[in-house]
Amino acid sequence: MTSVMLNNCKRATRITASLLKSGDNLAKRRYATLEDYKITWTRPEKVSPLSPQKSGDQGIDVDVKESDMPEIYRESPEMKDASEIVKRMFTLKFLPLKATNDVMKTKIVNRVRRYNSDVLSPEVGVAKCTTKILRFRKLYEKNPTNGRIKTILKESIDQRRHQLAKLRKLDYRCFEYTLEKLNLVYKPRPELPTQIAKKESLTRLTEKHCNKIVQEKLDAYRVELKMQQKNFYIEKAEKLAFIRKEEIECGLEPTVSEEDVARAKQKAMEYQT
Numbered sequence: 001m002t003s004v005m006l007n008n009c010k011r012a013t014r015i016t017a018s019l020l021k022s023g024d025n026l027a028k029r030r031y032a033t034l035e036d037y038k039i040t041w042t043r044p045e046k047v048s049p050l051s052p053q054k055s056g057d058q059g060i061d062v063d064v065k066e067s068d069m070p071e072i073y074r075e076s077p078e079m080k081d082a083s084e085i086v087k088r089m090f091t092l093k094f095l096p097l098k099a100t101n102d103v104m105k106t107k108i109v110n111r112v113r114r115y116n117s118d119v120l121s122p123e124v125g126v127a128k129c130t131t132k133i134l135r136f137r138k139l140y141e142k143n144p145t146n147g148r149i150k151t152i153l154k155e156s157i158d159q160r161r162h163q164l165a166k167l168r169k170l171d172y173r174c175f176e177y178t179l180e181k182l183n184l185v186y187k188p189r190p191e192l193p194t195q196i197a198k199k200e201s202l203t204r205l206t207e208k209h210c211n212k213i214v215q216e217k218l219d220a221y222r223v224e225l226k227m228q229q230k231n232f233y234i235e236k237a238e239k240l241a242f243i244r245k246e247e248i249e250c251g252l253e254p255t256v257s258e259e260d261v262a263r264a265k266q267k268a269m270e271y272q273t
Helices: 002-021 084-089 097-109 122-142 147-170 172-182 198-249 258-272
Strands: none
Touching: 097 122, 122 147, 122 172, 147 172, 198 258
16 A cells, blocks of 8 residues: 555656646647748739839830921921921931920820821820820939929829720720720729738638648549449449349349440449549
8 A cells, every 4th residue: 555655656746847847838839830831921022103014004116216307397388498407407306305205295196096186085185194104204214213203204194094994984995996006004093902911911821722722632532432433333233233133033024224234334434444
């Protein structure tokens, strides 16, 4: 009796000592973390609203050369009899930058205007905004710290987006025609502003990972069921043949036809391949 009590005391002492050693870990519970499932999230790069990727500009090939002459001078009667030196002085090479911008705007507007004197149609307004966007984007690339240029460019992009949305409601065919001629992609403003956050993104990644695990298990279970179907049809064909044989030997009318047996064998061969 004494030895039993002594052994119990020693056992209690060992248990107490082990609990004291692992006392820090008693209140800790081991949970699976996202790192255990190798789920990582990287914040996407923020795209500037002034970039062509956001505004929808795909680029317009406007052929404006230094040797071109503005229409107001080209159609002048005095220019026909002028010398080559005078004609050269009235080319874009020697005129202010505004003349080059006007020529570019005229060529872009001519792509979508309905008639020669059209200046108020919605598609002409879109073309004018596109010209302004192209012009100020070049200036912004040279002077990215200029706040005035940045503001004008942002306002022009928003104005064109508003005009395109309005044209889309009024005349969808004209809307598609304008996009095609100006090489644009319509990107409407999202209804609700969405902010990219780590918590929501990790939730979606975790859900995607769980769906992947479920799909893998379903695929494995589907393969297992197909294997069972193969064995089932093999066993079915054998039992149908046995039932037919027994009924014939007993002098009864067979309830199982040869077509039923052949059909079961055919099914078994299909699942073998």
